[in-house]
Amino acid sequence: MDFGLTAEQAALRERVETFCSAHCTEEHAAALDRASRYPVELHRALAESGLLGWCLPAAYGGAGGSPIDACIINERLGRCSSAATNLLFINGVSAALIALAGSEAQKEEYVRGVAEGRLRFAFALTEPGAGSDAAAIDGDAYVMQGTKLYTTGALDADYILTVVRTRPEGKASRGTSLLIVPRTAPGLAVAPLEKIAGNCIASCRVEYDGVRVDAGQRLGPEDGAWSILMIGAGLERLTVAASSVGLARAVLEEVTAHVTTREQFGQPVSRFQAVQHQLADIATEIDAMELLTYRAAWMAAQGMARPKEISMAKLYCSERLSEIVLRGMRLLGGGAYFTETPMPRRVREAMLALYAGGTVEIQRNTIAKSLGL
Ligand SMILES: Cc1cc2nc3c(=O)[nH]c(=O)nc-3n(C[C@H](O)[C@H](O)[C@H](O)COP(=O)(O)OP(=O)(O)OC[C@H]3O[C@@H](n4cnc5c(N)ncnc54)[C@H](O)[C@@H]3O)c2cc1C
Incomplete structure (x- = not known):
């Protein structure tokens, strides 16, 4: 059993990190949160960096990346920009389905168009x-x-x-x-x-x-879209799970930085055991989120994708994330209620994970079915 990244995966993570430093800073995220205009610049930057088409076939302008690569990208982007992960999803998953089931002409036109950032889906x-x-x-x-x-x-x-x-x-x-x-x-x-x-x-x-x-x-064939849609649902659920891991980590980092510097009753609030235990729980939950997500991605990369493991990842990640943002908000004190800070935006953005790719009830239905219930 190997929990490490390959050299290529580590390089990809570095690449996404560099991209985020240039295009997905806290300032970018806050500005996009106030905007009602499509983030054309972010779309172009994602295409030019190769990340938009990373998981599309190399024959049509992509890099042939694996489901694990998709999780690495979405986790890191999810840390700072829900606009980036949403943009990647609506374009990337649509193009992935065309790459899977499309005719040669459709792949050449649409998959390449998305990978190069010329077409939006x-x-x-x-x-x-x-x-x-x-x-x-x-x-x-x-x-x-x-x-x-x-x-x-x-x-x-x-x-x-x-x-x-x-x-x-x-x-x-x-x-x-x-x-x-x-x-x-x-x-x-x-x-x-x-x-x-x-x-x-x-x-x-x-x-x-x-x-x-x-x-x-x-x-694809007439009347025969169902199996294509199931693959699309799996891809969406995996990317929602991965971006939830990223956002949860951003919350943990922000809260840790706050509690170790904010003093009350003559000491940093991180010295209070009640605070330490909350952070210990959050850190443990994030690791469990990550393990479920990368297990499902690893299975998909081996050609063993199963609805059960994917739904478990999406269910657990979306529910834990919605709890973690609220707990994080409390640990940040009253300052987190003010919209000039990142936390209110994170809370609002986190709620999408409960719906995207199907609600938590639908995930539970899928898991129960796989148990023969
Ligand atoms: C911000 C946002 C963006 C979205 N973007 C897209 C998009 O781009 N494309 C797209 O097609 N959709 C999109 N959706 C839709 C999203 O996928 C659905 O909202 C989600 O799948 C739930 O479906 P619904 O809204 O029809 O709720 P309903 O199916 O009406 O569900 C209502 C409630 O009943 C529960 N329920 C329903 N059926 C069952 C069942 N069988 N067992 C147990 N409980 C059940 C649900 O869990 C939920 O709690 C988006 C949603 C949001 C909020």
Whole structure:
């Protein structure tokens, strides 16, 4: 059993560290938190550094990175910038699915476009009423009718990778398809919805009113998107888990620095055992988060990805993170209530991990199913 990084993985971590020092400082994160404009500069920098396409195939402009590489990148970026991890997710996962199931022409166009930072993607699955969005075939085109919710990045995307029912009757797992829909397609309307955090990458309501896309824009087989979506869900859950580890570590560092310098009753507050025990618990929980995440990533890298281990990582990381930010806020004292400090932003950003990639209840359902329940 080997818990260390290879020389290549250590070099990648260094590379992300260098990137963060230049593009994801606390000042950048605070400015993006106040912005409602898409972070074009950050997107360009991620593409130019190679990190945006790191886990895409080398044949289409990526670096062929592994799921462990994806976790290394998301963990380090997650320490300081939820904008960076969100941006990486909406573009990287969409492109990874195209790399997995796309035609040669689709890979050349879209995967390369994302890796080079020329094309932006959003991924639309969630709906106001599950299973409502249908696409009927008309000649050699699909005609789409319905609504998607919370589609992150849709406002600024070139394409929205959209999940549709192509066989409305029967199980969704046997009648779902994926369509690569141009954001400017006639009949498509995008409206941003204000969030508690991350408004620089708008999450949107997307209306499809008779939107037509050529059959050549379908990704993978008709009615056969389910297995592709399951792989996408696994990738998303892993990256959410890894970025949660990063954010939790940022909280631990900030709190440790505070309690060792802040004095009360004639001594640093870190001398109080009650404070020490809280930090000991947080540190232990973060290590457990990290171990679950990298175990799942390691399994995926060996071709042994299983929903159980991935859901365990996502479940544990998202729940611990939401507790750690609140405990961290208390340990920082009243100063952490003020928006000029990083902590209120971290608390708001941390809550996304509870939903992204499916709620904690859905993860528990997956784990229970794997136990034969
Ligand atoms: C900021 C943000 C960005 C997002 N970006 C995107 C995006 O880019 N693309 C996209 O497609 N989606 C996106 N989502 C949607 C996100 O994936 C969903 O919100 C999440 O999967 C939950 O689905 P829902 O909102 O429909 O909740 P619901 O499914 O309606 O769930 C409501 C409650 O019921 C519980 N519940 C539902 N079903 C079960 C069950 N079977 N067993 C037990 N409990 C259950 C849930 O856990 C939850 O507590 C985003 C969400 C947020 C908050």
